[in-house]
Amino acid sequence: MTSTSEQQEQELQQEQELQQELEELRRDEEFMLAHLKKGTISRALGFGSNNGAIWIRSTKIMVDGKSRWQPEYLSREEVFRSVDMRKLVVAVYWLMLGRGPLKKAAMAEIAPSSFWVEFLRVAREAKWQGQKVHLALVSTAAVVPTRIRLASWLYLLDRSPRALSRAGLDAEGFELEQVDFSARHEKRWRELTVMGVEAMFEKRCYQASFAADLSPLKKADWFSFALVKHCLEVVCMWLETFSEAELGMTYREVLIYAVGHYRGVDAAILVNKLEELRPGLCAGFCDRHGNNLLWYTATCWQPRQKRSKGLTTAQVQQLYQQSGKSPLPPAKWVVSRQAPWEEVAQNYTHLAKEREGNRNLLKLLCALGVSPQKPNALGFSFRISMTTPAWWGSAGRSCAFIRGCRTLPTVRRGNGRGV
Numbered sequence: 001m002t003s004t005s006e007q008q009e010q011e012l013q014q015e016q017e018l019q020q021e022l023e024e025l026r027r028d029e030e031f032m033l034a035h036l037k038k039g040t041i042s043r044a045l046g047f048g049s050n051n052g053a054i055w056i057r058s059t060k061i062m063v064d065g066k067s068r069w070q071p072e073y074l075s076r077e078e079v080f081r082s083v084d085m086r087k088l089v090v091a092v093y094w095l096m097l098g099r100g101p102l103k104k105a106a107m108a109e110i111a112p113s114s115f116w117v118e119f120l121r122v123a124r125e126a127k128w129q130g131q132k133v134h135l136a137l138v139s140t141a142a143v144v145p146t147r148i149r150l151a152s153w154l155y156l157l158d159r160s161p162r163a164l165s166r167a168g169l170d171a172e173g174f175e176l177e178q179v180d181f182s183a184r185h186e187k188r189w190r191e192l193t194v195m196g197v198e199a200m201f202e203k204r205c206y207q208a209s210f211a212a213d214l215s216p217l218k219k220a221d222w223f224s225f226a227l228v229k230h231c232l233e234v235v236c237m238w239l240e241t242f243s244e245a246e247l248g249m250t251y252r253e254v255l256i257y258a259v260g261h262y263r264g265v266d267a268a269i270l271v272n273k274l275e276e277l278r279p280g281l282c283a284g285f286c287d288r289h290g291n292n293l294l295w296y297t298a299t300c301w302q303p304r305q306k307r308s309k310g311l312t313t314a315q316v317q318q319l320y321q322q323s324g325k326s327p328l329p330p331a332k333w334v335v336s337r338q339a340p341w342e343e344v345a346q347n348y349t350h351l352a353k354e355r356e357g358n359r360n361l362l363k364l365l366c367a368l369g370v371s372p373q374k375p376n377a378l379g380f381s382f383r384i385s386m387t388t389p390a391w392w393g394s395a396g397r398s399c400a401f402i403r404g405c406r407t408l409p410t411v412r413r414g415n416g417r418g419v
Contacts, residue, residue, distance in 0.1 A: 014113040021120050022085040031128065032080050041091045044101040047079055048072075055079050089116065092123075096130035097155055111145050118143040131160050138378070150380045179256045181224055188221045196222065200231040208234050209241075220248025227257060232266050236273045251278050255285065259296045259361065267361040275368055283369030290376035293365050297358045 025031060035041055037050045048057025055074040060067050090110070091101035107116060118140065119133075126132035134152035137144050156163055196211025208231075212222040219242060226234045227249075235254075244250050249257075251274050258270040275282055285293050366372065372383040 011113065014117065018113040018117050021117055022089065025089070025120065026080065026083075026085055029080070032083075033076070034128075035088065035092055036079060036083065038095075040095065040100055041088070044091055045083060045087055047074060047083075089120070092128070093119070096133055097151060098159065111148060114143050115145060115148065131156070131163050134160075135163055146380065149378070153378065153380065179253045179260075181228060185221070185224055188217060189225050191215075191217060192222065192225060197225075200226050200229070200234050203231075203233045205234050205237045209238070218248070219246050223247045223249070227254065230262065230266060232270060235270065239273060239277060251281060252285070255281060255293070256296065259293050259365075262361075263358060265360055267358070268364045271361065271364055271368075280369075282365055285370075289378075292374055292376075292382070293370050294362065294372055294382040295376070297361060297365075 036045075036047065036055075037052075039049055042048060042050055042055065046057065047055045049055070054076070057072050057074065058069040059072055061070045062068075086107045090105075090107050093110075094101040111119075119137075122136040122140070123133050126136060134156050137152040138149050138156065140149075193211055193215055196208055196215065199205075199207035199211055208222075208226075212219055215222070219238075223235070223238055223242075225231075226238070238247060239251075239254070247254075255271065255274050258267060258274070262270055271282065282293055373381050375381045
């Protein structure tokens with residue numbers, strides 16, 4: 001009884017402290033004006049749009065039996081005085097996660113009052129800059145709930161990998177980013193023979209092996225091409241036939257590429273083949289940040305397109321509009337010499353398989369001993385994606401993989417609920 005009463009008293013004290021912080025924030029005109037002028041927040045809070053001086057919201061009225069929209073004008077003082085500060089702070093938090101604030105969870109459903117007090121302190125120190133706020137939330141483990149730290153971590157992985165690098169978490173150093181094929185590989189792929197490539201796509205493994213033996217290229221060039229183009233039958237056969245040195249890749253590198261790039265049944269078949277060749281390979285995998293293979297199924301780990309260091313597309317369009325020229329290059333610039341096999345490869349595509357889910361792969365990895373409860377170096381376990389509520393479960397590309405996690409084995413606790 002004593003501990004319960006003390007806990008209730010502590011929660012009441014935290015609630016009062018949060019209310020004082022919110023009222024102090026209300027008196028910050030710079031913050032209020034900067035965020036309430038944003039159309040997304042203003043409409044979500046029911047104030048309509050802002051034209052720079054006043055807010056205009058429309059209400060539906062009945063005139064002569066017909067419905068009409070009547071504008072209502074609100075001054076700055078009226079908006080600042082009537083706004084629900086809890087909803088405003090939550091709306092700002094949603095925008096920091098790259099999501100719209102409309103119809104999202106309330107403040108109490110996301111985290112207790114102690115977190116929001118810490119969030120306001122961190123946000124003030126970071127001057128309400130989203131990237132700095134997320135970095136602070138990831139590194140603060142005392143008050144911040146794990147699911148919120150995980151949401152910030154996934155957001156930074158997808159939107160600001162360089163910020164993680166500066167914080168000591170090198171996003172470009174993860175092993176999925178390292179197992180990639182450079183332009184040098186692609187240059188050698190252009191020398192592959194049509195006969196061998198066609199045999200790969202048509203699943204004629206022995207003819208593909210015969211073409212590779214006749215080719216002056218190394219077996220590693222043919223194997224890397226088959227792996228990238230999802231020629232699963234050829235990949236599995238050559239894994240059984242040739243050594244790692246001949247293929248130019250270790251089983252661990254092939255495993256990382258398969259988990260990160262393959263989808264559906266193909267991913268499960270290739271991973272199962274690697275496990276047969278080297279038992280315990282999946283369960284024993286752990287990268288430099290303590291992540292197991294389950295994390296590598298997430299879309300946030302997929303290789304991102306290299307961001308251009310030059311002008312953005314909008315800036316290029318603007319420059320061409322000012323000069324009166326077309327942004328499209330001449331036709332002679334677009335024409336490039338195709339490799340002999342590229343015309344053949346157009347009839348065989350693996351793009352449809354890339355849209356398949358990861359449920360089969362997740363089931364297999366758990367059956368092979370990869371634990372969803374094992375935490376990484378930051379203290380996040382893959383199981384946390386199952387225990388977090390739906391308020392961030394579909395948050396953009398970073399968390400799209402969670403839809404496939406529903407098939408993970410469920411551990412029963414004393415309360416009868418799955419963890």
